[in-house]
Amino acid sequence: MSSGSGSLMWFRKGLRIHDNPALEHASKASNFLYPVFVIDPHYMKPDPTALSPGSSKAGLNRIRFLLQSLVDLDLSLKKLGSRLLVLKGDPSEVIVRCLKEWDVKKLCFEYDTEPYYQALDVKVKGFASAAGIEVFSPVSHTLFNPAEIIQKNGGRPPLSYQSFVKLAGEPSWISTPLSMTLSSLPPVGNVANCEVSEVPTVEELGYEEAQQGEFSPFRGGESEALKRLRQSIEKKEWVANFEKPKGDPSAFLKPATTVLSPYLKFGCLSSRYFYTCLQDVQKNVKRHTLPPVSLAGQLLWREFFYTVAFGTPNFDQMRGNKICKQIPWNDDDKLLAAWREARTGYPWIDAIMTQLRKWGWMHHLARHSVACFLTRGDLFVHWEKGRDVFERLLIDSDWAINNGNWLWLSCSSFFYQYNRIYSPISFGKKYDPNGDYIRQFLPVLKDMPKEYIYEPWTAPLSIQNKAKCIIGRDYPKPVVYHDSASKECKKKMAEAYALNRKLTSSVSEEDLINLRRKLEEDQKPEVKNKRQRKLTG
DNA sequence: TCGCAGTTGGTGTT
DNA sequence: AACACCAACTGCGA
Numbered sequence: 370m371s372s373g374s375g376s377l378m379w380f381r382k383g384l385r386i387h388d389n390p391a392l393e394h395a396s397k398a399s400n401f402l403y404p405v406f407v408i409d410p411h412y413m414k415p416d417p418t419a420l421s422p423g424s425s426k427a428g429l430n431r432i433r434f435l436l437q438s439l440v441d442l443d444l445s446l447k448k449l450g451s452r453l454l455v456l457k458g459d460p461s462e463v464i465v466r467c468l469k470e471w472d473v474k475k476l477c478f479e480y481d482t483e484p485y486y487q488a489l490d491v492k493v494k495g496f497a498s499a500a501g502i503e504v505f506s507p508v509s510h511t512l513f514n515p516a517e518i519i520q521k522n523g524g525r526p527p528l529s530y531q532s533f534v535k536l537a538g539e540p541s542w543i544s545t546p547l548s549m550t551l552s553s554l555p556p557v558g559n560v561a562n563c564e565v566s567e568v569p570t571v572e573e574l575g576y577e578e579a580q581q582g583e584f585s586p587f588r589g590g591e592s593e594a595l596k597r598l599r600q601s602i603e604k605k606e607w608v609a610n611f612e613k614p615k616g617d618p619s620a621f622l623k624p625a626t627t628v629l630s631p632y633l634k635f636g637c638l639s640s641r642y643f644y645t646c647l648q649d650v651q652k653n654v655k656r657h658t659l660p661p662v663s664l665a666g667q668l669l670w671r672e673f674f675y676t677v678a679f680g681t682p683n684f685d686q687m688r689g690n691k692i693c694k695q696i697p698w699n700d701d702d703k704l705l706a707a708w709r710e711a712r713t714g715y716p717w718i719d720a721i722m723t724q725l726r727k728w729g730w731m732h733h734l735a736r737h738s739v740a741c742f743l744t745r746g747d748l749f750v751h752w753e754k755g756r757d758v759f760e761r762l763l764i765d766s767d768w769a770i771n772n773g774n775w776l777w778l779s780c781s782s783f784f785y786q787y788n789r790i791y792s793p794i795s796f797g798k799k800y801d802p803n804g805d806y807i808r809q810f811l812p813v814l815k816d817m818p819k820e821y822i823y824e825p826w827t828a829p830l831s832i833q834n835k836a837k838c839i840i841g842r843d844y845p846k847p848v849v850y851h852d853s854a855s856k857e858c859k860k861k862m863a864e865a866y867a868l869n870r871k872l873t874s875s876v877s878e879e880d881l882i883n884l885r886r887k888l889e890e891d892q893k894p895e896v897k898n899k900r901q902r903k904l905t906g
Numbered sequence: 907t908c909g910c911a912g913t914t915g916g917t918g919t920t
Numbered sequence: 921a922a923c924a925c926c927a928a929c930t931g932c933g934a
Contacts, residue, residue: 529931
């Protein structure tokens with residue numbers, strides 16, 4: 370192993386062979402290659418205190434998706450004469466140890482803009498440069514380099530989609546062909562005293578066998594990603610006419626979108642390859658939709674949120690976040706729990722939350738519905754609480770995009786029309802009047818007639834009996850009455866906005882406490898009365 | 907200061 | 921399906 374140059378390829382995201390500049394660089398002019406993935410126990414270890422199966426950071430669906438992606442990567446590496454070396458422990462400690470133990474001249478890994486990786490990379494880069502090891506860390510997770518865009522805009526990220534698109538222009542790499550395959554890889558070097566293993570199974574990580582039907586139907590891995598991409602791209606007319614807001618959030622047998630987001634999240638699919646494929650389709654059709662609603666437009670949304678998130682301190686919180694409206698969200702853990710556990714009493718909302726738990730994925734507009742309901746629409750619970758639930762359970766949860774969308778939906782940033790509230794009753798009904806989506810995910814309501822399935826508490830007792838679903842016993846009564854709750858929310862939003870206008874970005878803790886107290890005092894009795902009247906009447 | 911645009915609301919009418 | 925209307929926000933550029 371001292372006979373030449375060794376390289377360490379550190380996989381984090383970018384779990385793919387195609388269009389992987391870090392892997393390509395690592396394999397070039399190296400006698401040995403160490404392809405490494407570090408399992409961070411914090412991310413992967415079962416947490417028995419967690420609210421659903423999984424670790425403290427990730428639900429079991431995403432852990433399984435990641436493991437499937439690693440198995441697929443390992444298989445691909447093996448076909449190229451290599452393999453994936455799986456190590457366990459704190460990632461920076463493990464990588465530093467490998468660099469000490471192995472004869473490595475180059476350390477290669479994809480650049481990452483998330484705060485978690487930024488902090489991690491500082492440590493690892495620090496050690497590497499002190500040890501005289503070359504570090505190669507290219508930007509290949511996104512179409513653009515967020516740092517470059519921010520620089521181009523005078524040091525601040527563009528805060529609207531249109532200004533981002535204008536500023537970004539064409540990706541710089543567009544005229545050079547992407548490297549889609551590797552012919553072979555250098556052999557794996559001697560691993561010495563570092564303990565390496567094969568990719569573990571979920572059971573080996575300490576999880577119990579999941580029940581049938583609890584599995585996400587989406588399988589991880591580059592092979593699956595490319596297969597799925599091809600299936601979408603084949604439908605040229607569908608791609609050309611794609612308009613995001615027109616999709617049906619209740620479609621579950623055949624989702625209305627590509628469901629490529631989890632593959633983009635882990636880098637099983639290169640966003641740059643996806644983008645080039647979309648361009649090819651566009652060249653070959655007469656007419657096609659455009660950003661922001663087109664499929665390419667969806668990739669640009671991803672870029673937009675990556676850029677804003679990278680350039681905004683405390684992007685993932687309300688406090689200390691310059692672009693976030695300061696709003697006196699309430700701290701009602703009971704309402705939060707009802708939402709999280711799919712027992713709000715609104716079947717449309719509860720079905721979506723069930724799909725989240727079972728599949729780790731739901732349609733974008735379904736996410737809008739439940740996010741709006743939790744925050745500015747009905748429950749007025751802090752968006753950070755909802756963000757945490759999504760972050761843990763979604764198989765595609767992505768730090769920048771998830772936080773960006775919660776800021777958006779809660780009218781805390783980017784979007785401010787807080788009177789536009791998704792109805793937990795009529796929004797779903799307009800796509801799925803029969804309630805098939807609800808019947809799928811909430812079998813307790815499967816025999817409820819369609820006239821009542823979106824508002825089962827209004828069904829006469831005889832109907833409830835016949836459907837074998839008594840509201841209040843077999844399925845909960847609504848936690849709030851939407852008409853009055855949404856009115857109160859609008860009022861609170863108006864007051865909070867007024868306060869933000871007056872104090873422009875300097876709303877103090879005390880201001881918020883006072884406002885919250887004030888709002889609670891004059892609204893509580895009214896809400897209670899209305900709710901009782903409706904629910905008992 | 908003003909007018910306008912903003913990925914995806916709800917309701918009611920034609 | 922397409923449109924007006926509701927009630928009305930902010931940020932941006934002229």
